[in-house]
Amino acid sequence: MLIGPAVSLWRFYKTDIAAMWRGDVDVLQAYLLHMIALLLWLWWLHEYSTLPWWVNIIAAYAALSLLRVRTFLEHQAHADVQGRTVVVEDRGFFAFLFLNNNFHLVHHTHPKAPWYVLPDLYSARRNDFLERNSYYRYANYGCVFTRYLFKRKDPVPHPILPMISSELHTIEPSGPTARSPAKFVSLFEHTPEVIDVQTKPVIAALPMYDYAPMRAAAQRFWSDVRLSISREIPEYSEVPEALGQPTDVWAHWRQPDLFFSQTCGYPYISGLRDTVHLIGTPDYGVVPGLPGWYCSVIVVHANDMRRKLADFQGASFVCNGRDSQSGCHAMMFEILTKLGERRLFDQCVLSGSHIASVAMVADGNADIAAIDAVTWQLLQRYQPAAANLRVLGRTVATPGLPYITARQHDVGIMTNAVVAGIDRLSKLDSATLGIKGFWHSSPEDYNLIAEHAEQSEGVLAMHDFRVAEQTG
Amino acid sequence: MKRHVEWPTLALTVGCTALILLVYLAGYKLPLWLSVSALSVLLTLHSSLQHEVLHGHPFRQQWLNEWLVYVPFGIFIPYIRFRDSHLMHHQNEQLTDPYDDPESNYMDPQVWL
Helix, strand or coil: CCCHHHHHHHHHHHHHHHHHHCCCHHHHHHHHHHHHHHHHHHHHHHHHCCCCCCHHHHHHHHHHHHHHHHHHHHHHHHHHCCCCCCEECCCCHHHHHCCCCCCHHHHHHCCCCCHHHHHHHHHHCHHHHHHHCCCCEECCHHHHHHHHHHHHHCCCCCCCCCCCCHHHCCCCCCCCCCCCHHHHHHHCCCCCCCCCCCCCCCCEECCCCCCHHHHHHHHHHHHHHHHHHHHHCHHHHHCCCCCECCCCHHHHHCCCCCCEEECCHHHHHHHHCCCEEEEEEEECCCCCCCCCEECEEEEEECCCCCCCHHHHCCCEEEECCCCCHHHHHHHHHHHHHHHCCCCCCCEEEECCCHHHHHHHHHCCCCCEEEEEHHHHHHHHHHCHHHHHEEEEEECCCEECCCEEEECCCCHHHHHHHHHHHHHHCCHHHHHHHCCCEEECCCHHHHHHHHHHHHHCHHHHHCCCEEECCCCC | CCCCCCHHHHHHHHHHHHHHHHHHHHHHHCCHHHHHHHHHHHHHHHHHHHHHHHCCCCCCCHHHHHHHHCCCCCCCCCHHHHHHHHHHHHHHHHHHCCCCCCHHHHCCCCCCC
């Protein structure tokens, strides 16, 4: 809040100076008029003000800081996903100070409406607005401050996403065809030797958000966690130093000596709950106000003019797998809640991975897909094909992808190590991995996913899935 | 759409400006920290008022509106630049936003279901 305004002012001036340099007369004129008005104002201050000369500067700067309370959120909103605009349902002091611009979505929908009607416009159609921005809301600025202060404590105000060298721009999906360990070793010199999956089962891996440019950061995170654990329990120093890339995630999750992994909520409740401990859930910050939760974005081709889910009657749907909460069950539940129990898609294709689903929609081989919101952020960063898609909507939020360990391990020690590891993530690594915090989730939290799946079972049964001929 | 003068906005603008000037004129009677805090809050409000003005409030005559808030109490940002870049922001956003049709869209809910 202290240096923020200085940074944005600097950027603002830099852009404008560049514009004037290019000969933009309007910008030049704006500054000249400003200088004249400013001189008059300073003259007035000089003549009549009873306060020290620097008061105006301090107050003006403080005002910019206060404004940042508001713009910080807006900015974050747009950084994540296109068209996401915040609503802060505050009616107090700050709402007055910002003249209700905290109802930012309402302002953008009705840019000409005066400030004092925005709250009424909002409450008249609250549900519509919230559906539109997928419940991107805060109850008041108190919540915002809690979050913002947390961000300061964890010194990651808003890191610029790591620049990935162009050769890494096309990423490989994690899977049998894509892995080429030799290449990673050469790309990241410090990556420890990659486990040979043919001979040793993988017992430590982060297979869910696993894209080549992220692996060095994931490895650093794991090395830190592993070190904390082996300090507590020396026998655990046997644990592999390198994160593996399992070919078969289900076999990996079911390893009796599974040490550390991340699974998806649906596999967790449908098959793993009895054999693994839940460590907790990393927070990727995709559902504001609900750390550790996530949802899916429903994506279609950018040129597709259809606007509502109902318009996709008879369309072809692609998902990564039937056991995926984000790719499959979230969509089935969405159909159930929005359109009732019915067969919406004539074709349902299983692609094997979110990245393959994105490619299929981008190439016109499928019409619509549901993509894990965290994956979607990563794909926008790493997968050029994502630029050919647009977001149609977001599904209901559910608990996100949890870290797990086999029953035989001490979950308390694991949890402490993971929490400390997340705390110690460097700015860059935390931005690369997208991890913003940790949620101490409990197994019961995941009942929600089971409930949703149970309710939408009928919808799922009405759709016939087939495996895509060619993946990716 | 026919719009009359928006009195709440006008009153607030006049009040805000008057208070800012008053703090400068009578600031010596207050503790310095209080003057600075009060001014910080007032200048924030003033910036919000500039935002109202650039969207065409409170009068129908835009030149009149702009005169109301033109004094650069906030020093750093030229009002015209604020106006132009902000209006651009609205436009850009609607261009990139998949659902946003300007203006009418929301009254006839073409929203995602």
